[in-house]
Amino acid sequence: MTALGALIRRDIRIALRIGGGALIGVLFFLTVVVLMPFAVGPDLALLTRLGPAILWLGALLSSLLTLDRLFTADHEDGSLDLIVMSRTPLELACAAKALAHWLAAGLPLVIATPVLGLLLNLDATATGAVALTLLAGTPALTFIGMIGAALAVTMHRGGLLLAVLVLPLSIPVLIFGVAASQAAIVGPLPFGAPFSILCALSLVSFVIGPFAAATSLRNGLD
Amino acid sequence: MQLSPRLFGRDVRCVRGGREVFTGLAFEAGAGEALAVTGHNGAGKTSLLRLIAGLLLPAGGTIAIESGEGELTVPEQAHYLGHRDALKPALSVAENLTFWADFLGGGTIRPIPDCLAAVGIAHTIDLPAAYLSAGQRRRLSLARLLAVPRLLWLLDEPTAALDVAGQAMFAGLMREHLAGGGLIVAATHGPLGIDTSELRIGN
């Protein structure tokens, strides 16, 4: 546990220091959401209806783009070699890195949601619903995206390739995240059903993500 | 009766990018022995170290430690000092070393200031690692070997970037490690300053 705690603390520290990318993700989220009205028009009724979808798309893109450096930074400076060799199982180390990344880059998105809800004229219930679904759903995005980040190390490529690989995998999260938010705002479905599925998707990704990432890293080093 | 640990490789074959780097390689080192891996550029010195470290998969043969620590694999009993220093410039020297001690260690950890003093960079303890020179970064990586005890040290050109005083300091550290029953496998072009048996690979 000391080992995993140390890894989480280190990654959060680096993300928050100068040169770290934690807050750039939130800035990207904000920018994407602000751009939307310029495309669809400043009609508040329309923005209210599209609000949950816009917020979810922004969060999805932002959490994927910040994942790019999850493993590559450690690969470039040689840290990844030592993490792979260590007595801590690589799956757990991967999970710890993803958790640290979510705390530094995913959680701020959830916290920023109420402010952005204001821009899209969402009321308190709607904002709460979107924030809650993001809280349940962004861990899934991080843990699924982690697979792409590990593959990026193997292939010495990141960025767009990562997005192309991972975005299709995150479609279910998007579907049930937006569905749960809409259910809370306009119905007719009960909020619980899609929200439970969203939580289930997150839990499944906690298992699949670390194993797939660890396998990819083990076979990809050279 | 405790047997002393022994590292050996038998019939090791290495293939990288479709090219056979070496084949039928055998080596052996007992407790307190250092093995210097020599050979021309591209002979596979780094590859051999990474094979032992478990970072490359051998195309054939076995590498193992006899009478080592319990059930641990070879990489788990080894320190690997590669070309890259595994340091984060945004963190301070103490934070960098504490992280590796906590992450690799588990129990027997030598105090961080001691380790830094032993490699001669005690005065940088609170400074960001970004301010260190290449030689100082190397010394900080060496401090990692002292902070957490490991049986086997895998060193890839360990004295590159070190000045003369640094090389002498490091030779002392290696002698200490060997005297404590440790093993060293080092890829090198120059003399290490300690008694070694030579493993020559390539032609």
Place this chain on the structure above:
Amino acid sequence: MSLIDLANPTRFLALAARLLPWLALVTVGLLAAGLYLSAVAPDDYQQGATVKIMFIHVPNAWLSMFVWGVMSIASLGTLVWRHPLADVAAKAAAPIGASFTFLALLTGSLWGRPMWGTYWEWDARLTSVLILFLMYLGLMALWRSVEDPTRAARAAAVLTLVGAINLPIIKFSVDWWNTLHQPASVMRMGGPALDKSFLIPLLVMAVGFSFLFITLHVAAMRNEILRRRVRSLQMMQARAYPGSAPASGATGQIVGAA
């Protein structure tokens, strides 16, 4: 960093130490007078007491643009004249400008609440200020992404100048976009026809906030210079040969030099 580089900033530090108390005093006096005048100003016959948000909102909105202008001149100083203090001025101004912009947005949306019934309306002016805020945040992110301030300075200077050229274009596009969608625009904030009873408190507040900016900017520049000195002293400390100076002695040097 050599001593010659520090010579000019040293004179600035001495000047700042002498000026800052006076600047702070003038700022406090002007803002106190402005707040008093705002409090006794009459209510608007249409908007009631909410009109008084204007006395905070308008100075902040004006400063949000003025600070970008200051940063643009400083950026010219960095790129063209290579003045040693220019990038310090530009870097120190960015967070202050972002804060003024944020306050303009905040007061704007609080003002909008009773008028529009929502905290946010995609009104052309507010939207332009929001984009300006995003650009400030982007600029601050750029400063933060590189550890060496002299290296970040050039990139930030280019971005600031590009922003200065682009801001009017953005403003024009947003106006056009807004009128396209909303031919009958809702009430405009702070129209030109202002009664003298509003104008005087507003002017006093505007001058007060400008002095607030100057005070904060000088203080922030001083902090940035000191921060860079600590940095170069730390780099010198890292380079000190082990054994030649004990760690405690080196720390003492820093305290003495700063």
